[in-house]
Amino acid sequence: MVEQDAIIKTLDLNCFYDELQVLRNINLEIYRNEILGIIGPANSGKTTFLRALNRLNSLNINYRQQGVIRFEGQDATQIPDSVLRRKIGIIFAMPQVLPITIYENVAYGPRVHGVKDGQRIDALVMESLQKAYLWDEVKDRLQTSATKLSGGQQQRLCIARTLAVEPDVILYDEPCSGLDPISTARVEDAMQQLSQQYTQILVTNNTKQAARVSHRTAFFLMGELVEVDNTQVLYTNPSDKRTDDYLTGKFG
Amino acid sequence: MNGAKLREKIAFTVLGFVTLLVILPILLILYYVISRGWGAMSWEFLTQNPRNGMKEGGIFPALVGTILLVIGTMAFSLPLGILSAIxxxxxxxxxxxxxxxxLSVVNLSGIPSIVYGLFGFTVFVVFLHFGASILAGSLTLAIMSLPVIITSTKEALxxxxxxxxxxxxxxxxxxxxxxxxxxxxxxxxxxxxGTVLSLSRAAGETAPILFTVAAFYLPHLPRSVFDQVMALPYHLYVISTQVPNVPEKFSFGTGLVLIALVCLMNVVSIVLRAHFRKKKQW
Structure with missing residues (x-):
């Protein structure tokens, strides 16, 4: 299922906000077409790690970073922002849709990347919504406002919007923290289906969610990567005591 | 009626009364200007040149002058203000x-308009040799409007x-x-x-145009941006204080036209705003 071919590789990644170090010497490989779960208590640097990968951290002017991130074997700093962010899409914690129509939300990405052909955009919108398991629910009201969708539908719309720019990697930043269990299940279904074609990284506070969907799981604690292993191994037989303590609810 | 309800009633009454006090002057001014100026309103008043020492005729050149100045002001202050705010x-x-x-942008809006007038006179009229002209006047008014445009654009962004x-x-x-x-x-x-608010103020200002563009009496229209024009606020000042025996309804009629012009600009902005809201489905 998982090819041992790293699409993203971080080498001694250190991240700072002003003087505060939030990530320490992270060395992590992400394999092509896997779902990597990242678990850990609040403030352990999970989100910062995610946002370092598509360089969204740099929007914060107090942010500094050391170390190397390799994407497809290439030093990521050599790749322009707009190319890197297109290849590595992100789904935010709260469903964040633009207050425009469902159609325009999905079409926004292709449009900024210069797709002008209306039929091509139509096809991309439909294909992306289908992949995100939203098409059947919205196909009759593409021209209504996206803000009228439910939270779970909005989150799947965000996934469709990301898919529309044809990324290789999709990052999820606690994508189900604001959703009910049924909507969560729908989003997880969508992730499972997408894993045939995309590399996915899932940051979650919910250890059960990581156990359900991820192939491998990484445990972050206080800015350090404690361990990373196949999900089953990590959950049943972790090699580090701190992982065991966290998973059994001794802290966090 | 218990105590809490009574207090609430008193509070509402006081608040309502204060609000009325705030609106009252505006309503009174409108009533006063309309009742005294309405008599002057006629097609002739809007489309004729002033005649016989401004005691007869209309305000056509001043009306056109003010419209030209607003357009000129907009041409300079809109792109400059919005782009710098971005x-x-x-x-x-x-x-x-x-x-x-x-901080200095915010403080600029507190500078008295006569100071802008002096600045415009020194820089545009004298130093840059524009002379008293539409160009110099528009630039001066534009500089005066910039702080409000920048601040409101900044807040909107x-x-x-x-x-x-x-x-x-x-x-x-x-x-x-x-x-x-x-x-x-x-x-x-x-x-x-913010833009319309700022341009409305520019339309009604006298001090900045006093030395930079406004003509006392000029019964023809400008041919280029280097010509002087008459303008409504300055014309109002002139016929109220500088020329004897101008009928009162002429002064108030001029004021009424100025108010109507500003109202019209506000209506246009309301329509535009509604249009953009609808398009974007906030």
């Missing part, structure tokens, strides 16, 4: 220098949620695409409000 909010780093710029920018950037849009498609459309209503 720079300050979206691009500039937050450091001592930009904070000083922001800052009110657009940060998440819209993140969405757009995370999809690989460039900074400018993000501003163009994900920020500006949602800021336009706020920008319009």
């Amino acid at each position: 720079y300050l909010v979206e691009y500039a780093r937050d450091n001592l220098f930009t904070r000083m710029i922001k 800052e009110a657009v949620p940060m998440s819209y920018r993140e969405i757009s950037l995370s999809l690989g849009a460039t900074r400018w695409q993000t501003i163009r498609y994900c920020v500006l459309p949602y800021a336009i209503p706020g920008i319009l409000t």
Whole structure:
């Protein structure tokens, strides 16, 4: 299922906000077409790690970073922002849709990347919504406002919007923290289906969610990567005591 | 009736009364100007030159002059103000220098308009040899309107949620695409409000145009931007205080036309705002 071919590789990644170090010497490989779960208590640097990968951290002017991130074997700093962010899409914690129509939300990405052909955009919108398991629910009201969708539908719309720019990697930043269990299940279904074609990284506070969907799981604690292993191994037989303590609810 | 209800009733009455006090002067002014100026309103008043020492005829050149000045002011202050606000909010780093710029922009709006007039006279009329002209007057009024335009544009941009920018950037849009498609459309209503407010003020100002453009009496229309024009506020000043025996209804009629012009600008902005809101489905 998982090819041992790293699409993203971080080498001694250190991240700072002003003087505060939030990530320490992270060395992590992400394999092509896997779902990597990242678990850990609040403030352990999970989100910062995610946002370092598509360089969204740099929007914060107090942010500094050391170390190397390799994407497809290439030093990521050599790749322009707009190319890197297109290849590595992100789904935010709260469903964040633009207050425009469902159609325009999905079409926004292709449009900024210069797709002008209306039929091509139509096809991309439909294909992306289908992949995100939203098409059947919205196909009759593409021209209504996206803000009228439910939270779970909005989150799947965000996934469709990301898919529309044809990324290789999709990052999820606690994508189900604001959703009910049924909507969560729908989003997880969508992730499972997408894993045939995309590399996915899932940051979650919910250890059960990581156990359900991820192939491998990484445990972050206080800015350090404690361990990373196949999900089953990590959950049943972790090699580090701190992982065991966290998973059994001794802290966090 | 118990105590809490009574207190609430008293509070509402007081608040309502204070609100009425605030609106009252505006209503009185409107009533006063309309009742005394309405008699002057006629097609002739709007389309004729002043005649017989401004005691007869109309205000046509002043009306055209003011409209030209508003257009000229807009041509300079709109692009300058909006673009610099975009720079300050979206691009500039937050450091001592930009904070000083922001502070001075706010403070500029507190400078008396006569000072802008003197500045415009020294720089545009004398130093740059524009002479007293539409160009010099528009530039002076534009500089006076800039602080309000910049401040309101800045506030409108800052009110657009940060998440819209993140969405757009995370999809690989460039900074400018993000501003163009994900920020500006949602800021336009706020920008319009500030701009119209500022231009309305420019339309009614006398001091900045006193030395830079306004003509006492000029019964023909300008041929180029280097010509002088008459303007409504200055014309109002002239016929009220400088020329004897002008009928009272002429002064109030001029004031009424000026008020109507400003109202018209506000109506246009309301229509535009509604149009953009509808299009974007806030």
